[in-house]
Every structure is written in structure tokens, then in C-alpha cells.
Amino acid sequence: MEDRMNLDSGLQMIAANLYPPCPQPELAMGIPPHSDHGLLNLLMQNGVSGLQVLHNGKWINVSSTSNCLLAFVSDHLEVVSNGKYKSVVHRAVVSNKATRISLAIVIAPSLDTVVEPAKELLDSQNNPAAYIGMKHRDYLQLQSSNRLNGKSVLDNVKI
Numbered sequence: 001m002e003d004r005m006n007l008d009s010g011l012q013m014i015a016a017n018l019y020p021p022c023p024q025p026e027l028a029m030g031i032p033p034h035s036d037h038g039l040l041n042l043l044m045q046n047g048v049s050g051l052q053v054l055h056n057g058k059w060i061n062v063s064s065t066s067n068c069l070l071a072f073v074s075d076h077l078e079v080v081s082n083g084k085y086k087s088v089v090h091r092a093v094v095s096n097k098a099t100r101i102s103l104a105i106v107i108a109p110s111l112d113t114v115v116e117p118a119k120e121l122l123d124s125q126n127n128p129a130a131y132i133g134m135k136h137r138d139y140l141q142l143q144s145s146n147r148l149n150g151k152s153v154l155d156n157v158k159i
């Protein structure tokens, strides 16, 4: 993994999310459903719940313990593992009681790394590549473009 993804020159990005109390939480969404780019997402929360993960078609509440790091499999780990590990679809709902804060640390390959299924995991007969390769930079550009027509970037790189 370290060699394949050039992790010596990898990238870490931090997103800080602030969700103030919302008077009508049933009408709002903190962050809509998505999965993250990168290999892993390490998430810290301030003890106020709101994170939900999609599991077997149902949204499951994740407890929010402070001083705890939550590790999510993200899109690039799904691609490199050729689908063996699945990227976690998640969202954040809001509450009318407390302010919620989360810090998401994305562990990713450099922007010039082509993210593709590891050749060691493929064989053309039984385990062909299930994803096309894409530079991390292009993946990010596609994610922020309006060319997705409601699909995720991950859906776009699936063969």
C-alpha cells in the first residue's frame, strides 16, 4: 500500500465542521450523504451525536464519544483494494439542543498519484479490475464539478 500509493509523499487534509443548534432539525441536514476521497478518514467529535452511517440501506446513529478517533474506509481504499474494503457512506444530521463540532482528517495519496486497483490483487480470469485508475487531482476536480449527474465519483470510476 505504502509503495503503490506513494505514501512517503502522501497528503493529509483537515476539515472542521460546525453545526449550530437548528430550531427545526427535521427540515435540515448538516452534511448530505456522501463518501470521502482518500484512503482513510479519521473523525473526532465533541460528544454531541449527529453522525449516521448507511448500513444495509438503513441510517445507523454513531455514538459521539469525545477523545475518540473514528476511522472510516474512504473511496481510494475501496479502489486500491479492488472493492474488498467498501467506502463508508455517511451524513450528519443536526440537533435543536447543542452545537456539534467534528474534525475530519483525510489520509490520502498525493494529488499526482494515480489511484487504481493494486495489480497484486488482480487476475484477469477470477478477479479483473473493477475500477478505472484516476489521478487523485482529477478525482477531486470531478467531485467538485457539476458533471456527476447525481452519481458519486466512486460510481463514475466503477467498471
Ligand SMILES: O=C(O)CCC(=O)C(=O)O
Pocket (backbone or CB within 6 Å): 015, 017, 031, 036, 043, 050, 051, 090, 091, 092, 101, 102, 104
Ligand atoms: O460531521 C461529521 O460527523 C461528518 C463530517 C464529514 O462527513 C466530512 O467532513 O466529510
Ligand SMILES: [Fe+2]
Pocket (backbone or CB within 6 Å): 034, 035, 036, 090, 104
Ligand atoms: Fe465525510
